[in-house]
Amino acid sequence: MYVAVVSLILAQAVLFADGAVLIYAAITAALMTAFVMVYEEPVLAARYGAEYASYCRAVPRWIPRLTPWRG
16 A cells, blocks of 8 residues: 555656655655554564564565465
């Protein structure tokens, strides 16, 4: 979901040829990354423990996998 939002903002930057929208995309990506690393990942690690740690080792944070993860 996060990758899709930033991708759409980047597409708008290209479509409108607007550097300000490109800066907006960078700020949005930085804020989303901070939210995921500071809040979301620790909450999931606390809730799911070793299973979540295994998932994190197998699945990249932002670049989608070409094959599904089979836990």
